[in-house]
Amino acid sequence: MWLYQRKIAHNTILLWAKLAGISFFFHMLLLLLLFFIYSGNSGEYKIIVNKLANYSIPILLRQQNSSTPIVTQPVEQKMTQNNPKPTEKKQLSIKKQTPSPVSLNSSINTSKKEPVQKTITPPVPIASKKTEQKTITAPQSLTAKETTKEQNAIVSDNYRKVEALRRGNQLQKELVQHWKPPIGTPATCSCEISFTIDTHGKVQTIKVIRSSGVTMYDISARQALFSMHMPQWTHGKSLVITFQQ
Amino acid sequence: MKKIILLCLLIIAQTVAQKIELTVTGSQQAKMPLALFVLNESEQLSDIARTIQKNLEFTDQFSVTIHNTSIKELLKDMKLLCAQGTPLAACINSNSEKIIEWRLYETAQMTMIEGKKYKKKGTVVRGWAHAVADELWTTLTGQKGFFSSRITYCKEHHTKKNVSLKKIYIADFDGSNEELLVDGNSIIVTPRWHVDTTNPLLFFSEYTKKNVRLVASTMKKQYKITSNFDGINMMPAFSPDGKTAIYSASHGSGHCQLYLYHNETLKQCTNNKGTNVSANFIDEDHICFCSDAPTGSPQVYILELSTNTLTPVTKSGYCTSPTYCKTTNSIFYHRMINHVMQICHYDCMTKRHTQLTKGGGNKHEVCCSPCGTQLLFAHEYASKKSRLENLNLITNRIMRISTHNDHCGYPHWSPCYAIFPTIT
Numbered sequence: 001m002w003l004y005q006r007k008i009a010h011n012t013i014l015l016w017a018k019l020a021g022i023s024f025f026f027h028m029l030l031l032l033l034l035f036f037i038y039s040g041n042s043g044e045y046k047i048i049v050n051k052l053a054n055y056s057i058p059i060l061l062r063q064q065n066s067s068t069p070i071v072t073q074p075v076e077q078k079m080t081q082n083n084p085k086p087t088e089k090k091q092l093s094i095k096k097q098t099p100s101p102v103s104l105n106s107s108i109n110t111s112k113k114e115p116v117q118k119t120i121t122p123p124v125p126i127a128s129k130k131t132e133q134k135t136i137t138a139p140q141s142l143t144a145k146e147t148t149k150e151q152n153a154i155v156s157d158n159y160r161k162v163e164a165l166r167r168g169n170q171l172q173k174e175l176v177q178h179w180k181p182p183i184g185t186p187a188t189c190s191c192e193i194s195f196t197i198d199t200h201g202k203v204q205t206i207k208v209i210r211s212s213g214v215t216m217y218d219i220s221a222r223q224a225l226f227s228m229h230m231p232q233w234t235h236g237k238s239l240v241i242t243f244q245q
Numbered sequence: 246m247k248k249i250i251l252l253c254l255l256i257i258a259q260t261v262a263q264k265i266e267l268t269v270t271g272s273q274q275a276k277m278p279l280a281l282f283v284l285n286e287s288e289q290l291s292d293i294a295r296t297i298q299k300n301l302e303f304t305d306q307f308s309v310t311i312h313n314t315s316i317k318e319l320l321k322d323m324k325l326l327c328a329q330g331t332p333l334a335a336c337i338n339s340n341s342e343k344i345i346e347w348r349l350y351e352t353a354q355m356t357m358i359e360g361k362k363y364k365k366k367g368t369v370v371r372g373w374a375h376a377v378a379d380e381l382w383t384t385l386t387g388q389k390g391f392f393s394s395r396i397t398y399c400k401e402h403h404t405k406k407n408v409s410l411k412k413i414y415i416a417d418f419d420g421s422n423e424e425l426l427v428d429g430n431s432i433i434v435t436p437r438w439h440v441d442t443t444n445p446l447l448f449f450s451e452y453t454k455k456n457v458r459l460v461a462s463t464m465k466k467q468y469k470i471t472s473n474f475d476g477i478n479m480m481p482a483f484s485p486d487g488k489t490a491i492y493s494a495s496h497g498s499g500h501c502q503l504y505l506y507h508n509e510t511l512k513q514c515t516n517n518k519g520t521n522v523s524a525n526f527i528d529e530d531h532i533c534f535c536s537d538a539p540t541g542s543p544q545v546y547i548l549e550l551s552t553n554t555l556t557p558v559t560k561s562g563y564c565t566s567p568t569y570c571k572t573t574n575s576i577f578y579h580r581m582i583n584h585v586m587q588i589c590h591y592d593c594m595t596k597r598h599t600q601l602t603k604g605g606g607n608k609h610e611v612c613c614s615p616c617g618t619q620l621l622f623a624h625e626y627a628s629k630k631s632r633l634e635n636l637n638l639i640t641n642r643i644m645r646i647s648t649h650n651d652h653c654g655y656p657h658w659s660p661c662y663a664i665f666p667t668i669t
Contacts, residue, residue, distance in 0.1 A: 180275035181274050181275075182274065182275070182276070182277040182306060183274045183275065183276055183277075183305060183639060184274075184304070184306045184386060184639040184640075185386075206354070214385075214386060214387050215358060215359075215386075215387070216385045216386060219277075219353075219358075220277065222332070222351070222353055223330075223332035223353050226327075226353045227330065
């Protein structure tokens with residue numbers, strides 16, 4: 001009998017050990033996922049920037065304050081000196097649908113039992129020659145300098161969006177420094193290249209998805225990719241870049 | 246248990262494969278660096294390499310450096326070039342007497358883009374170089390080359406008695422390697438190339454005591470009178486198939502009309518009391534020409550030969566010397582702007598006019614290269630003195646073609662030849 005009881009106890013301990021092991025395994029897996037793999041960039045997003053893009057436009061994260069009035073004022077976009085031909089594009093279009101976080105101030109309103117009304121300010125189109133109406137939430141205590149600075153800024157209340165825009169801008173700045181389209185190529189030329197970056201930042205497995213039809217144009221784009229220094233956040237990722245004039 | 250682990254791994258793998266898409270626009274264009282390697286160096290290959298370098302640099306789109314190397318060191322040299330920022334390398338080699346082999350490489354990935362064997366045609370070494378440069382150019386830019394073409398023009402000479410004579414010369418597309426084709430004792434004007442690329446023929450007008458007759462000349466300096474009517478016979482143009490010709494003739498009436506020659510029959514196309522000159526074929530049924538009959542001042546018109554319908558291209562001002570470019574489907578002509586003749590461009594598709602040249606000095610007799618990217622014209626730099634200049638439509642750079650003190654005019658650009666023509 002004692003032997004049988006011992007056996008039961010042993011089996012119970014074994015069972016508990018197995019359960020503990022399995023839960024420990026899944027716990028470690030979750031931690032691995034959270035800290036090393038998941039970076040909040042799942043899915044694709046596309047940014048289209050026109051020729052006159054001013055890459056130094058500030059990207060501001062502003063928390064949505066429902067009590068502040070929405071101010072609409074015309075904004076004249078600046079033209080950069082080096083680019084004599086203005087283009088008519090373009091709007092920022094972001095495919096990814098990420099749930100925007102609930103703003104802090106709205107939590108104050110919930111105590112009054114009112115429904116949370118979220119208004120997301122649309123991103124400002126970059127470097128358009130026409131004057132445009134822009135909706136800005138103007139905090140009450142803004143100085144004159146801050147208002148003029150923020151008039152040309154891209155404002156968003158989604159920190160993931162802002163981070164994505166900043167990263168995209170950083171990569172574009174780096175690319176434009178290294179890439180010079182060859183003289184004589186038509187203005188409508190564009191090519192699409194996909195490549196992966198290894199963990200050391202080196203470009204691997206370049207593939208031309210869509211050729212421009214002009215060999216030297218494709219070559220200049222590939223050369224630019226090899227010569228540029230990839231930012232840290234691109235390491236271990238695959239990118240698709242469209243080069244256009 | 247194993248299935249759970251496999252499922253977890255699958256989920257992880259999917260989250261790892263992330264794609265980021267970006268579109269980048271570049272603002273500043275630059276010349277493309279290209280390294281030209283000569284394998285198994287010889288004097289002939291070196292000459293060919295230098296000619297290719299000169300040709301590609303003429304276009305202002307490439308900056309070419311020549312290197313001598315061997316097959317063993319080619320890889321090492323290309324890696325060095327990649328590090329220096331030269332993305333393109335072209336190798337030329339001539340293993341046999343009849344063939345020149347060229348290969349184009351991308352230095353970043355050490356891959357061959359294209360390679361061809363050019364079978365030598367003719368005996369002119371620079372002709373082979375022009376042909377190889379044409380092939381390289383077409384591979385890199387997707388455009389038709391123009392290096393295997395020639396230009397012709399009139400140059401003024403003074404005799405001992407200070408009589409002014411004009412002689413006809415031919416030269417390479419950049420004005421180099423000038424050769425005298427027609428050396429007569431009379432005034433010779435308006436040379437025009439025939440469109441036949443296998444048999445180079447040059448037509449010109451020669452002043453005689455009785456008339457201005459139309460003469461054809463081969464590269465062997467064999468002349469034949471082709472139109473000897475009374476009055477003026479000049480400025481022939483040929484249809485794309487070469488079987489129809491149109492030229493201006495006055496037949497002693499005092500008014501230049503256009504005559505079409507096809508199947509050994511001569512047909513009068515215009516009948517007015519004006520001057521109709523500078524006819525060019527747009528296609529088999531359409532021609533563009535200059536006439537002062539309808540408005541009193543010279544304008545550019547398009548005539549449909551089958552229906553005799555006249556469409557004005559220009560409606561006002563003083564517009565002359567149209568020339569049609571098939572590659573770009575456009576007409577280049579001259580217009581008086583602020584008392585100076587300038588070169589203008591008319592796009593046949595969009596019907597838009599653009600002024601191409603500015604500045605002082607009248608521009609005359611513009612003609613276009615076979616690829617449509619270069620314009621050759623006579624630019625007056627002093628009273629009754631002009632020189633040949635080339636306008637690169639891609640970079641808008643004007644380059645002098647003729648030498649400094651020469652008085653040259655009436656330029657015309659030939660088509661590209663398979664066998665490079667020279668005077669024999």
